[in-house]
Amino acid sequence: MKALSRVLMIIAALSLGLLFLFPMWKIYLEAPQYPEGLEMHIWVNQISGSSESVLQNFNILNHYIGMRPIHAESFAELKIMPYVVIFFMITGVIVGLVGTRKLVLAWVALLMVGGAVGILDFYLWLVRFGTNLDPTAPIKIPGMTYIPPLLGHKELLNFDALSLPSTGSLGILLAIVFAGIAFYVSRKKEVKEKITA
Amino acid sequence: METLISKFKKVAPKAALLMAVAAGAALQGCNKTGGDDSDKAVDSDAASAVYVAPGEHDELYSFLSGGFNGQMSVYGIPSGRLLKIIPVFSQFPENGYGYNEETKPMLQTSHGFVPWDDLHHPKLSRTDGMADGRWLFVNGNNTPRVARIDLKTFETVEIMEIPNSAGNHCSPYPTNNNEYVIAGTRFSVPLDMKGGTADVSMEEYKDKFRGSISFIKVDKEDGDMELDFQVLVPGFDYDLANGGKGPSNDWVFFTTYNTEKSATLKELGASQNDRDYLAAINWKLAAKYAAEGKAHEMPANYYHNKLDHGSFQAKSEVKKTVRYLLPEECPGMMYLLPAPKSPHGIDVDPTGEYMVVNGKLASSLPVFSFSKMEEAIKNKDFDGEVNGIPVFKYESVLYGEVKEPGLGPLHTEFDGKGNAYSTMFVSSEVVKWNVKDLKVTDRIPVYYSPGHLMIPGGDTEKPYGKYLVVMNKITKDRFLPTGPELMHSAQLIDISGEKMKMLLDFPTVAEPHYAQAIKADLVAPNSVKFHKLDENTHPEAVKNEKDVSVTRKGKTVTVKMTAIRSHLTPDNIEGIQVGDTVLFHVTNLEQDWDVPHGFAVMGANNAETLIMPGATQTLRWVPKQEGVFPFYCTDFCSALHQEMQGYVRVSPKGSNVPIKFRMGEKRPVPPATASVN
Numbered sequence: 001m002k003a004l005s006r007v008l009m010i011i012a013a014l015s016l017g018l019l020f021l022f023p024m025w026k027i028y029l030e031a032p033q034y035p036e037g038l039e040m041h042i043w044v045n046q047i048s049g050s051s052e053s054v055l056q057n058f059n060i061l062n063h064y065i066g067m068r069p070i071h072a073e074s075f076a077e078l079k080i081m082p083y084v085v086i087f088f089m090i091t092g093v094i095v096g097l098v099g100t101r102k103l104v105l106a107w108v109a110l111l112m113v114g115g116a117v118g119i120l121d122f123y124l125w126l127v128r129f130g131t132n133l134d135p136t137a138p139i140k141i142p143g144m145t146y147i148p149p150l151l152g153h154k155e156l157l158n159f160d161a162l163s164l165p166s167t168g169s170l171g172i173l174l175a176i177v178f179a180g181i182a183f184y185v186s187r188k189k190e191v192k193e194k195i196t197a
Numbered sequence: 198m199e200t201l202i203s204k205f206k207k208v209a210p211k212a213a214l215l216m217a218v219a220a221g222a223a224l225q226g227c228n229k230t231g232g233d234d235s236d237k238a239v240d241s242d243a244a245s246a247v248y249v250a251p252g253e254h255d256e257l258y259s260f261l262s263g264g265f266n267g268q269m270s271v272y273g274i275p276s277g278r279l280l281k282i283i284p285v286f287s288q289f290p291e292n293g294y295g296y297n298e299e300t301k302p303m304l305q306t307s308h309g310f311v312p313w314d315d316l317h318h319p320k321l322s323r324t325d326g327m328a329d330g331r332w333l334f335v336n337g338n339n340t341p342r343v344a345r346i347d348l349k350t351f352e353t354v355e356i357m358e359i360p361n362s363a364g365n366h367c368s369p370y371p372t373n374n375n376e377y378v379i380a381g382t383r384f385s386v387p388l389d390m391k392g393g394t395a396d397v398s399m400e401e402y403k404d405k406f407r408g409s410i411s412f413i414k415v416d417k418e419d420g421d422m423e424l425d426f427q428v429l430v431p432g433f434d435y436d437l438a439n440g441g442k443g444p445s446n447d448w449v450f451f452t453t454y455n456t457e458k459s460a461t462l463k464e465l466g467a468s469q470n471d472r473d474y475l476a477a478i479n480w481k482l483a484a485k486y487a488a489e490g491k492a493h494e495m496p497a498n499y500y501h502n503k504l505d506h507g508s509f510q511a512k513s514e515v516k517k518t519v520r521y522l523l524p525e526e527c528p529g530m531m532y533l534l535p536a537p538k539s540p541h542g543i544d545v546d547p548t549g550e551y552m553v554v555n556g557k558l559a560s561s562l563p564v565f566s567f568s569k570m571e572e573a574i575k576n577k578d579f580d581g582e583v584n585g586i587p588v589f590k591y592e593s594v595l596y597g598e599v600k601e602p603g604l605g606p607l608h609t610e611f612d613g614k615g616n617a618y619s620t621m622f623v624s625s626e627v628v629k630w631n632v633k634d635l636k637v638t639d640r641i642p643v644y645y646s647p648g649h650l651m652i653p654g655g656d657t658e659k660p661y662g663k664y665l666v667v668m669n670k671i672t673k674d675r676f677l678p679t680g681p682e683l684m685h686s687a688q689l690i691d692i693s694g695e696k697m698k699m700l701l702d703f704p705t706v707a708e709p710h711y712a713q714a715i716k717a718d719l720v721a722p723n724s725v726k727f728h729k730l731d732e733n734t735h736p737e738a739v740k741n742e743k744d745v746s747v748t749r750k751g752k753t754v755t756v757k758m759t760a761i762r763s764h765l766t767p768d769n770i771e772g773i774q775v776g777d778t779v780l781f782h783v784t785n786l787e788q789d790w791d792v793p794h795g796f797a798v799m800g801a802n803n804a805e806t807l808i809m810p811g812a813t814q815t816l817r818w819v820p821k822q823e824g825v826f827p828f829y830c831t832d833f834c835s836a837l838h839q840e841m842q843g844y845v846r847v848s849p850k851g852s853n854v855p856i857k858f859r860m861g862e863k864r865p866v867p868p869a870t871a872s873v874n
Contacts, residue, residue, distance in 0.1 A: 036790075052729075053788030060762050060787075064836060138837055 001099035005186040009104055012178035013092025018171030019044045019085050025122065025169065027148055028162040029058075042122070043168065044081040047072045065146055065157075066137025067129055077121060084114060092175070101186050108179045115172050123150050240698040246691060247701045249276040254721070257653055257714045259666060260319045260333055261687070264708030267314045269335060269346065274653070274664055274714055275689055277703030285344045285353045286314030286337045293806030294353075298780065298815035299735075300504070302511040306340055306358050307392075307498045315339045317366060317710040322420065326373040326442050326658040330719035332420045334369040334378050341365030343380055343413060345420055347506075349725050354506065357422050358499040360519050361388050361409040367435040367451055368411075373442060373658075375415040377480055378422065379449050381435035382408045385458075388429070392498040392519075402460035406432035409521070410451070412483065421503065426487040426520040428478065428531070431584045432458055434467065435476070437542050442658050443549030445567040447481040450552055454539040456583075468539055468558065472591070474583075475534040475543060475554050475565065486527045492520040507734035509812050525585025532574065533588040534565055542608035542649075546617065546632050547658050551596060553617060555606040562606050562619060564635060566596035599635045603628045607648055608711075610655030612662030612692055618655075620647035620667060627667055627690065629697060641697040643688050645671040652692065653714035661716070665690040665697070668709040675702055685709060726790035728811030735813035737782035742766045747858045754779045754856070760794035760808060761786040762835040764860060765828070768843025772856035775823055775849055784813040795831030798845070805831045820847040 001009075023041035030037050039050035040058060047055060047070065059069040072078055088111055095103045130147030133140075146156050149163045240246075249255050255273030258280070263270055267287030271280040288295030288304070295304050295312055304312055314337035321328035333346040341359035346352065359365050359380050367381030387405040389395035397405050407429050414425040433453040441448040456473045459466025486492070497519035504511045524531040534552075537559030544553045552565040572578075573594055579587040605623030612618065616638070619628050625646050629639040647669050653661040667690065672683040684704035691698040730740055739745050739757045745766050746757045754777050759766045765783070773779055783796045787810035797805035798818050806814040820826065829842035848854040 051788075056786075057789050060789075060835075138840075 001101060001104075001182070001186040005104075005182040006096045006099050008178050008182035008185065009096035009099075010093055012175045012182065013089050013096060015174035015178060016085055016089050016092070016171050018174070019168045020082070022167035022171075023048070024118075024166060026164055026166045028164075029061075030160045030162070031158045033158075041166070043078075044085055045078050047075070047078070061159075062129075062146075064137065064139045066134030066140070067146060068132065068134070070129070075125075081118070088114065088175070092179070096182075101183060104179055104183045104186070108176055108183065111172065111175060111179070115176075119150070126150060240691070240700070243691075243698065243700045246698075247275040247277065247689060249273065249278070254717060256717060257661075257664070258717055258720050259651070259653070259712055259714035260321075261666075261668065261705055261709040261712040262316050262319050262335065263706050264317065264710050265315050266707035267316050267337070268706070269316065269319060269333070270706045270709070271351065272703070272705075274666065275700065277687070277689060277701050279706070281351055282706065283346055283351055283353065285316055285335055285346065286311075286342065286356070288312040288804070290804035291807070293804050293814060293816070296804035296816075297806040298817055299508075299510045299813075302513040303353060303356050303502045303504065305502055305513045306342070306500050307360075307515075308340060311340045313339075314342060318368065319711060319713045320369055320371050320378075320656075321713045321715060322375050322415070323371050323373055323657070324375075326446075328654060328657060328713065328715045328719070330715050330723070333713065334371060336365050336368035336380060338364055338366050338368075338383070341368075341380070341382070343369045343378060343422065345422060347420070348720050349723050350506075351724075352504070354504040355420070355422055356500075356502045357413065357424065358501070359409075359411050359424070360392055360497040360499040360516075361407075361427060361429070361521075362386075362411065363394070364434075367438045369413070370438045370440055370449060371415070372440050372449070372480060373446055375417070375420075377425070377484070378413040378415055379438060379440070379480065380411040380413065381430075381438055381451055382410075383434050383436060385432035385434065385455075390495050392496045392517075399460040402432065403458045406458065406460075408432055408435050410435065410478065412480065412487075422501075424499075424501075424516070424519060425484070426492050426522055428483060428522045428524060428527075430476070430524060430531070431456075431586070433474070434463075436540070439543050439545050439656060440480075441545050441549050441552075441567065442547065444571075445545065445549040445552075447479050448567075449478050449480050450543045450545065451476040451478070452536065452540040452543045452554060471538055472535040473537075473539055474588070475536040475540065475552065476586075477532045477534060477570065479530050482530050483522060483527065486522055486530060487520060491527055492522055494518050494520050505734075507732060509728075509733075509735055509814065529574070531586050532570070533583060533586055534570070534594050535580075535588065535591040537561070537563060541606075544609040544611070544617075544656065546611050547613050547660060549658075551632055553609045553619075555608055555619060557605050557607055557622065559606075560601065562599035562602045562609075562630075564596045564599065564632070565594050569596065570594045597635045599630050599637065602630065602637060603640065608650055610650055610652040610665070611660050612652055612655070612665075613660035614662055616662075616692075618650060618652065618665055618692065618697075620650045622646050622648065622670070627665065627697065629692075639696050641690060641699060643667045643669060643690075644675050644686060644702070645669055645673060649709070649711045651712040651714060653716070656713075661714075663691070663693050664700075664714075665692045666712060666714070668705065668712065670708070672704075676704055727788060727792075728809060730784075730786060730788055730811045733784070733811055733813060735782070735784070737780075737815065738784045738813040739782075740784065740786070742786075742860070745858070745860070747772070747856050749777075749856055752777050756781045756858075758783045758796075759786050760784070760796065760830060760841075762792070763830075763837035763841045765794075765796070765830065765841060765843050766860040767858035768860050770843070770858045771846040771848075772854050773820060773845055773847045774852055775820055775847060777820065779818045779820065779845070781816045781818065781828075782813055783808050783816070785810050787811070792834055793832050794834055794841070796828065797831050798828040799826045807832060820845075823847050823849050 025042040027040045041048045257274040269283040284294040322332040341362040345355040347354045362382040363386045364383035366383035370379045385406040385408040387395040387397045410428045414423045434455040436452045438451040455467035536554045537556035541557045542555040578593040580590040603621030603624040609619040650667040672686045675686045689701040785808040801818040808814045
């Protein structure tokens with residue numbers, strides 16, 4: 001692999017760093033009584049929101065329908081995921097330095113699998129929160145579950161929930177794109193090298 | 198022929214009666230038309246000028262004093278919408294101010310707990326001569342006090358008693374950078390020079406009675422007040438004041454009446470001299486004299502009450518001395534300008550050159566010149582002295598007089614375009630006149646008998662000459678009748694053009710005296726939405742439901758309780774006994790805007806207390822009989838607000854029911870609890 005591909009690969013690895021700077025996913029809630037809206041931000045290592053006390057405010061709303069309170073401590077993922085990301089960053093840089101095409105492919109594939117697992121895990125959490133409701137909840141609507149959307153809009157009682165990937169996820173996308181380009185560019189080079197040889 | 202005459206004689210009285218009735222009807226009709234005519238004074242586009250669409254905000258905050266309700270009212274301008282009532286000197290059962298343990302000390306004075314006052318004049322704090330939107334200073338007239346309202350929370354955060362004063366009417370006037378807030382006494386009293394008034398006969402008024410002018414220092418950062426010194430002045434009535442600006446920045450001017458020093462039937466006794474005085478004090482020089490050791494010290498006894506914003510608790514400090522200056526020992530500090538009989542308002546124009554004295558009993562409105570005053574000081578152009586204070590010759594300091602401005606001028610404000618606007622109490626109108634040529638240019642009837650008027654920033658260097666609010670003393674027929682007592686009426690007038698235009702009538706709470714207004718964007722962005730729970734330093738605060746407690750110490754039971762949608766923790770309490778003092782320290786765990794919880798107990802000889810998110814408030818309750826007493830949240834907080842209630846069991850004195858409390862049955866997962874990040 002030539003310098004360009006190596007550099008692209010290293011950029012790919014480093015772009016995962018965005019995950020530590022920005023949330024991966026944002027859930028927006030809107031209701032008549034919340035003109036300023038409520039936002040929950042999901043990071044690789046924490047849950048935050050549009051205000052410091054957003055989790056408390058989510059939980060206050062959720063307790064009427066018997067949803068379990070959301071606490072950052074209850075997600076083992078938030079402790080594991082940062083290491084996974086660091087693992088991908090370090091191995092990505094090594095792959096860039098080593099410069100083996102096959103490793104690039106393997107890295108990208110593993111990253112995509114990792115991303116998919118992450119999204120699946122996220123979805124399972126949403127289902128768990130949305131369906132595993134306290135039977136003694138004050139507000140019970142027969143047949144109603146409250147699974148927030150994974151992507152896009154959903155009406156949940158008086159709330160309009162909107163769920164979208166955020167800047168942090170762009171890090172994964174960029175990593176895949178850059179590594180993909182590195183892979184593609186180096187392929188051409190190798191073809192050329194073969195011809196000239 | 199005869200028959201015709203006799204017929205006429207018979208008919209004439211009937212005809213006359215008929216005509217009289219017709220004339221009466223016509224006259225009454227006229228009357229009605231008169232009323233309609235006055236309505237035509239309202240401009241056709243008035244509605245759109247004051248219309249603030251639903252969801253939109255007003256352009257300005259205005260702060261109207263409540264007079265005898267001891268509160269401040271906050272209105273939006275131009276809509277005239279009431280936004281808030283701020284309790285200052287009066288207990289306010291609506292939120293527990295002056296009833297709960299935290300705020301009771303705010304109303305402590307050297308006379309004990311005084312739960313009411315007569316709040317007259319609001320003044321916004323200033324930076325470089327302009328209202329800065331940080332604090333609002335207000336006076337208590339009856340039991341002399343000056344209070345400070347923090348405009349981040351719209352709460353009263355400080356109240357200071359003024360010693361050696363009575364009728365603190367001439368108050369509180371900030372200098373252009375809040376160096377001082379100045380407070381003068383309207384009722385001179387015999388000072389015992391030991392912190393109180395002396396036991397003397399009113400016959401001795403002339404010799405024994407004195408006034409005082411207090412100079413309160415304001416901390417630049419946090420606004421805390423401190424009484425720096427007082428100036429003991431002749432025993433007149435000091436009515437109103439205003440600070441200079443620009444060239445007259447270092448001066449404050451005070452109107453006086455009762456220079457006759459009459460002690461009884463003042464309405465006559467104080468109205469004998471054709472001239473009273475406008476007093477001028479150089480506050481910078483006074484401060485210098487005080488700093489340079491000209492000040493004497495005397496024992497005093499006055500309260501200084503401050504609300505701590507971390508713990509929400511007010512604490513009182515009793516001050517035991519006060520420093521004072523005597524004008525006769527401080528040359529150049531104080532002068533007297535002769536002013537027409539019993540003047541009321543004194544208002545300094547935006548340039549700081551003209552001092553307008555509103556002589557309520559005079560036929561003309563005198564305007565004094567600051568530069569002429571300076572000249573007269575230089576030339577020692579005096580006409581005798583009073584208690585060692587030089588008196589100027591009227592002509593040597595007079596700029597001119599506004600001739601026949603109207604009847605009963607009380608107050609004047611300025612639009613920053615060279616015009617002055619004065620209220621005429623007796624002729625019930627606002628009169629516009631030009632400050633330079635002193636000619637009246639417009640007049641508009643107001644309803645009825647105006648006292649103060651206010652132009653936003655009209656008392657500063659740069660008024661916002663778009664609106665004028667006039668506060669009237671008499672309402673009569675302006676609104677639907679509500680029995681003998683009516684809300685006072687204020688009117689909003691457009692002063693952006695040549696002619697004044699009547700825009701709006703709006704009812705005001707109790708009796709507004711003065712008002713202030715400020716562009717909303719100087720205040721709104723700083724408005725606190727809720728208190729951060731982790732910054733709550735109240736000693737009895739509980740920040741987690743797990744930490745609530747009920748403990749007995751002798752006859753006092755301390756309940757540390759939390760409130761969050763939609764339960765109080767604990768909500769079942771036992772072990773209280775008749776005659777105990779129960780202190781409910783309720784912490785509102787909410788961390789969201791506009792989610793206060795209220796707390797009230799059946800039979801408590803107390804008000805409720807309203808707890809803002811993140812704050813702790815304490816309600817004191819002494820149960821008088823055994824039984825079960827419900828308590829509940831009084832502020833509709835959520836869909837399950839009605840369920841936010843609990844019970845206290847009260848047993849007889851000496852009962853062996855132990856202290857016990859709970860909230861809910863044991864559950865695998867507790868309901869929402871606070872989780873402060």
